[in-house]
Structures are given as C-alpha cells and as structure tokens.
Amino acid sequence: MNKLIGDHSIEIVKKPCSEAYFSHDAFAGFSIANLAYGTNLKVHCKALQEIYHLQIIVKGHCFWRFDNEMLVLKKGHAVILNPYEPIEHQYSPDCHKLILKIPEAFIKDIFLNTYDRIPKAGLKFDRSVIDIQKNPSLARLIEAISLETDEASNSVYGISNCYREIIVKKLIALFQHNGKIESKTFDDRPELDHILKYIHENIKKDIEIAELAAISNKSVRSIYNLFSKSLSTTPKIYIKNLKLQKLRNEILEGEARNVTEAAFEYGFTHLGHFSSDYRKLFGELPSQTLHSRRH
Incomplete structure (x- = not known):
C-alpha cells in the first residue's frame, strides 16, 4: 500500500x-x-x-x-x-x-x-x-x-x-494556489453551438467524440478542452445527460410507451447502468417518474 x-x-x-x-x-x-x-x-x-x-x-x-x-x-x-x-x-x-x-x-x-x-x-x-x-x-x-x-x-x-x-x-x-493565472481568452461559442446543435439533432444515435471532431474540423483533444472550458464537463457526460433528460421529458409528457423501449431508442442497452445513471441525475428511478406521471 x-x-x-x-x-x-x-x-x-x-x-x-x-x-x-x-x-x-x-x-x-x-x-x-x-x-x-x-x-x-x-x-x-x-x-x-x-x-x-x-x-x-x-x-x-x-x-x-x-x-x-x-x-x-x-x-x-x-x-x-x-x-x-x-x-x-x-x-x-x-x-x-x-x-x-x-x-x-x-x-x-x-x-x-x-x-x-x-x-x-x-x-x-x-x-x-x-x-x-x-x-x-x-x-x-x-x-x-x-x-x-x-x-x-x-x-x-x-x-x-x-x-x-x-x-x-x-x-x-x-482550488486556491500560489500561481498567477494569466491566459488568453477566445470566443469559442460559435464552434460550441455548432457541435451542440449536431448533438441535439442526433441525440438518439451513438455519437462518437471523433464524430464531433470531424464535423467541427477540430482534434479530439480540442473537443474535450472546449467542453471543459465552456461547460465544465466532458462531451461523453454531456451527451449521456442530454439523452437522459430527453428521455425523462418523453416519459413526463406521455410520449414514451414504456421505459425499456425508450431506453433502447436512446442507446441505453444496459438497463442496470441506465437506471443507476438516471437515479444519480434525477434522484429517482425511471419507473418512479413513469408512476408519478400516471398519478
């Protein structure tokens, strides 16, 4: 140890x-x-x-x-x-x-x-x-x-x-430290908006990070840096959370016939992991969301 x-x-x-x-x-x-x-x-x-x-x-x-x-x-x-x-x-x-x-x-x-x-x-x-x-x-x-x-x-x-x-x-x-932070700032919003628009339009697909790099003419590393700087997250986490949010909206609005079918449509093939991630993000299981909508 x-x-x-x-x-x-x-x-x-x-x-x-x-x-x-x-x-x-x-x-x-x-x-x-x-x-x-x-x-x-x-x-x-x-x-x-x-x-x-x-x-x-x-x-x-x-x-x-x-x-x-x-x-x-x-x-x-x-x-x-x-x-x-x-x-x-x-x-x-x-x-x-x-x-x-x-x-x-x-x-x-x-x-x-x-x-x-x-x-x-x-x-x-x-x-x-x-x-x-x-x-x-x-x-x-x-x-x-x-x-x-x-x-x-x-x-x-x-x-x-x-x-x-x-x-x-x-x-x-x-964390506070003894270093002096002086860095150049750049306006990355147009590039980020282009990437986010693509993600929203293809949210039910399995979106790869290399795919985002290709459509924005950037390196994979630059994509990670862009999400870290602008959204304080990684592209993978952003995509997963957006999928979960869209799926939740479908449940609440009565558009999803059942949770399992909706999960598969959004690319969640491991239902145990899906339920765990859903609960971490929303504080309840997807079945509980469905139950609350029906009542």
Whole structure:
C-alpha cells in the first residue's frame, strides 16, 4: 500500500469495528485508490515525493494536521496535499476516502502550457477545503475517469491524455494556489453551438467524440478542452445527460410507451447502468417518474 498511495505508518487508536477496504486503479497517468480502515486510527505520512494527492471524503470524517494547523474533513469535502508536505490524518471508524495521485510533472506541464509562469518553489495549493457537492462538475469528472479505467480502447484516440488535462485544469481553477493565472481568452461559442446543435439533432444515435471532431474540423483533444472550458464537463457526460433528460421529458409528457423501449431508442442497452445513471441525475428511478406521471 505504501507504494500505491505513499509512504506512511499507522497507529491504531481503537480496535477495528468494521472491515477494512482497499482498491486501486490507474488511468491517464493517475493513480486512483479507494480505502477504508474500518477503525479509528492515525496515519503518519512522510513528505510525498513529486506527487500531489487529491483526497475526497466519501463517508465519515477525517482530521488533517499540518504542523500546528488542523482541518476537519467531512463527507463530500476535498483537499489537495502538496509534494514534500508531511501530514498526519486521524480517521473516524466509518471513514471512506478516495485518493487521486497526480504526478507533479503533470501539474507543472499543464500549468505552463496554459498560463504564463509557475512560481520558483513550484505550484502550491492552499490548505482550503472544497465541497464537491457544491462543485458537481468536479464530482462528474472523477466519476468519469472511474468509468473509463476499464476501457483500454480510449488510448487509441488519446482520450486518457484529454482527461488528464481536463482534471488538472479543473483542480487549478477550483482550488486556491500560489500561481498567477494569466491566459488568453477566445470566443469559442460559435464552434460550441455548432457541435451542440449536431448533438441535439442526433441525440438518439451513438455519437462518437471523433464524430464531433470531424464535423467541427477540430482534434479530439480540442473537443474535450472546449467542453471543459465552456461547460465544465466532458462531451461523453454531456451527451449521456442530454439523452437522459430527453428521455425523462418523453416519459413526463406521455410520449414514451414504456421505459425499456425508450431506453433502447436512446442507446441505453444496459438497463442496470441506465437506471443507476438516471437515479444519480434525477434522484429517482425511471419507473418512479413513469408512476408519478400516471398519478
């Protein structure tokens, strides 16, 4: 585990009261870990070498101690740990945490390619907490890369690199840091409107990102950057959510004869995934939407 999430030691405060859990994946050069220790304990972390940690509390709470400073992170809170910063965590027994390890080189390269200059001491994020429930675009990006980890074909179109750039730019935009952001601005609205019009007109089809690149005479990477900059999401998530919204409207307006048929018309072939995505977006199952419309 030290190799996967960083060098650390554990001090158990109380006996375990539930099962520990750990999973690990890699995508776009990121290391993604989900962990829960199942007990109240302290974790002493040595200074991370050339790695940033984005840590998100999925459940429970966690105390962070930097020297004489302390942060309390609750469910939905996210914070970034900088390289070369020793830290101590104390976990609640039910604490479940997601950790995204980001190589320092990624942050540096993307910041320099996008903005003017980077501080001599390196880019340092403030010890400020972000509530991802108030920043749904970040939550959806994290969800997106989790879904992409099993799709090795993405490397064919360099999609993993696009995600890398979008995630890093999103973190730079959301979290306070010591860098000075000065970048040129461009009016991309006409190009975006053309792409969105195409998506709306073909929403029941299986729209590929390469297809959007072709109709707009742009690269796949440029499409991802355009959606990130203008809509704070990825084209894949935008298309999926639009399909779900259109389908929901058909149910509410009585245009859909049944949920399964409507789902297939919009390209949702895995009904379990469809129902899960629908509930995440609207807070209810499609069958519940249909029931409420009938009553």
